[in-house]
Amino acid sequence: MATPMTAEPGRSSRQPDLVEIKGFRGRLIGCDHAGYDIARAVWNGAVERHPRLIAQCIGTADVVAALRFARDHDLEIAVRGGGHNVAGTAVCDDGLVIDLWAMRAVRVDPVHRRAWVQGGALWGDVDHETQMHGLATTGGIVSHTGVAGLTLGGGVGWLMRKHGLTVDNLLAANVVTADGELLRASESEHPDLFWALRGGGGNFGVVTSFEFGLHPLGPIVLAGPLFWDASEARQVLRFYRDFIRNAADELGTVVRFGTAPPLPVIPPELHWRPVVMIGTCYAGRIEDGERALAPLRGCRAPLLDLVGPTPYVGFQSALDSTVVHGWSYYWKSTHLPELSDELIDVIAGHAFSSASPRSYAAMFHLKGAVSRVAEGGTAFGNRQASHAITLDAVWRPGEDFAARDTAWAKGFFAALGRFREGVYVNFLGGDEDPGRVREAYGDRVYDRLVDVKARYDPDNVFHHNQNIRPRSSHATTSRTTDSL
Ligand SMILES: Cc1cc2nc3c(=O)[nH]c(=O)nc-3n(C[C@H](O)[C@H](O)[C@H](O)COP(=O)(O)OP(=O)(O)OC[C@H]3O[C@@H](n4cnc5c(N)ncnc54)[C@H](O)[C@@H]3O)c2cc1C
Structure with missing residues (x-):
């Protein structure tokens, strides 16, 4: 896939004339693409950002390719699930958006009460498929909210008092880490990463799919x-x-x-x-x-x-x-x-x-x-x-x-x-003091997140989010919500 990218005066001085991402099969959208303004828009219309490139992935291999490309070219990275975060962290200025909007598949195993959900799915996608079997898991209260961002932050919803937060129903996740490696995180595989994914946000990698436990409900x-x-x-x-x-x-x-x-x-x-x-x-x-x-x-x-x-x-x-x-x-x-x-x-x-x-x-x-x-x-x-x-x-x-x-x-x-x-x-909104991220976790949980961050993303590649800063001297300067 290739898309020509021309530098736009005042926006970027680093744009190459032509971008090809080796091994990428999805859609690449640069600022001269007809779909650029639609692709860069997020739920919150007050957020107006101009990424250099939007990589709309159609599979895990695309995520790896886009991530490696961004790192090789020293590009800022944002990760987009449902694009719903009020702070607009799914999109960045002058960088590359790893956009999972085309990865919305949901598969349900009604016998074992499990659902596999791709990283760009919305809660409406999950409810639609799981309710066909009279099953559900805790999700948000608006159906066009993304599964990924909501789950990685915790997940509150109508069912949480009975069945726990969304993260309490998460059984495993497939994650592309900062160095482009695909890991499966669960209680028995990379348990430190699995712990951090259940509330620590998008700080630890790109989740390409989630595995949830389901409960009988309704329809x-x-x-x-x-x-x-x-x-x-x-x-x-x-x-x-x-x-x-x-x-x-x-x-x-x-x-x-x-x-x-x-x-x-x-x-x-x-x-x-x-x-x-x-x-x-x-x-x-x-x-x-x-x-x-x-x-x-x-x-x-x-x-x-x-x-x-x-x-x-x-x-x-x-x-x-x-x-x-x-x-x-x-x-x-x-x-x-x-x-x-x-x-x-x-x-x-x-x-x-x-x-x-x-x-x-x-x-x-x-x-x-x-x-x-x-x-x-x-x-x-x-x-x-x-x-x-x-x-x-x-x-x-x-x-x-x-x-x-x-x-x-x-x-x-x-x-x-x-x-x-x-x-x-x-x-948390887009103009918060960075100290509020610590407030969201409390000192003990926050400090443990910092340790896990140092293990899986020591260079703070994933910082366009509610950022957990690694204790590493060479980490990219944190762009916590105050500077997003
Ligand atoms: C109208 C509205 C209603 C809401 N209702 C609820 C609710 O009922 N319950 C609740 O808990 N929350 C709710 N929220 C908050 C919601 O959890 C967050 O906005 C969440 O970030 C949305 O997820 P998203 O995938 O759409 O986010 P995005 O904006 O796409 O992403 C936000 C961040 O999540 C991370 N991220 C996204 N996708 C991935 C991925 N695949 N892998 C790794 N990181 C990723 C990135 O760091 C990204 O910057 C609501 C928000 C809105 C705007």
């Missing part, structure tokens, strides 16, 4: 959102705190603070009304779920109750159209402890004061199986926290909410300051 589950007017946020959150304290592990909930989106299932008179929405999904028998959810559904007569038996696959994509590709996003995030009255006051006092009707905050209830894995059992940090909250400023092209809602997210985050208990690495 019909009891799930759906409940809505209350924003003016009731304090009372609803107090009730919710007490309700989830003893909730069954089967019950996953996410609280969304914002306006009611104009979805077809929501009556038009509620569209854009400020609401507290509690999304629910019961990973068990419908009748048990009905019993478990009855108290919450009886709380203060909700404006709207959409809880009911529903196909899990459909539920997994219910929020897709509220977080559209190409809109602009700015996130702040933190883990939180159990909701005290004081914390509830802070949340209720800030959650509804964004300028954009599309901005929102989302709070995932953790605990259950997440907290039963020992701290440090995998590289996912802060397992004892009760909640993970993201404060998400959203604006569409042409809208001028950027400054106001970025300030809103920052102000909300500052107000949560004294309650902060770490952070989920995958929710």
Whole structure:
């Protein structure tokens, strides 16, 4: 495969005139290619980067070839799974993107309850194939999120309280390491690498495929959102705190603070009304779920109750159209402890004061199986926290909410300051202090990650990410999120 690449004034002085990557069979896209702007776009439209070359791989051999080429030519490397990370780490300026978008195959063994998933797959791909057999594993709550980035950071979702984080269901991964070697990592093969892959992000290599354990689920589950007017946020959150304290592990909930989106299932008179929405999904028998959810559904007569038996696959994509590709996003995030009255006051006092009707905050209830894995059992940090909250400023092209809602997210985050208990690495935005990566893991896990990094990527080849810096003097300067 060859593609001509001409240097563009002001963008790069190092571009060769013609690029051929030996042994590469996928598509190479340079800046003069008709598909360049589409190929370099990521989910967050606020991220605008111009790589020198995008190597769209169709197999592991392509990944190895692209990686070797980038290293031989001393090119910056970014790795793209689903392209969903809010910090836009899947794409870099003036370097080479190892893009796995064409590697989306999923194979399921229903007898042994296992799924093999390629490194560019999205969660919609996985749910589609596994649900055909009435099986599932913990994935994200938006179907167009990439499997790779989400898994490597930990993976929170509706099923985590029952079945653990996504990484708790990971059995093995095939990884192309910094020196172009293909390794299989599992409990018995390169266990140090396997430990680090389960939370340490894209720091250790390019994962070409994952092997997950699956659990019986659905295909019909009891799930759906409940809505209350924003003016009731304090009372609803107090009730919710007490309700989830003893909730069954089967019950996953996410609280969304914002306006009611104009979805077809929501009556038009509620569209854009400020609401507290509690999304629910019961990973068990419908009748048990009905019993478990009855108290919450009886709380203060909700404006709207959409809880009911529903196909899990459909539920997994219910929020897709509220977080559209190409809109602009700015996130702040933190883990939180159990909701005290004081914390509830802070949340209720800030959650509804964004300028954009599309901005929102989302709070995932953790605990259950997440907290039963020992701290440090995998590289996912802060397992004892009760909640993970993201404060998400959203604006569409042409809208001028950027400054106001970025300030809103920052102000909300500052107000949560004294309650902060770490952070989920995958929710970190693009302008964070590098110290927040350490915060995502805690000192012990972070230091162990540094050791593994030194073993598998001592030159910090994979640094266009939430970077774990090796303790090596010759490591490439870290481009942690502050300079992305
Ligand atoms: C709308 C939305 C909803 C979300 N919901 C959830 C949720 O419910 N639960 C949750 O846990 N997270 C959620 N997230 C966060 C999500 O986990 C991260 O954004 C994650 O990075 C997305 O993975 P990706 O493959 O799409 O990322 P990309 O942007 O493609 O990649 C991000 C980074 O991951 C690494 N990476 C990607 N692919 C590979 C690979 N094959 N091998 C090695 N490294 C790789 C690279 O370092 C890359 O820079 C959500 C994000 C968004 C934007």
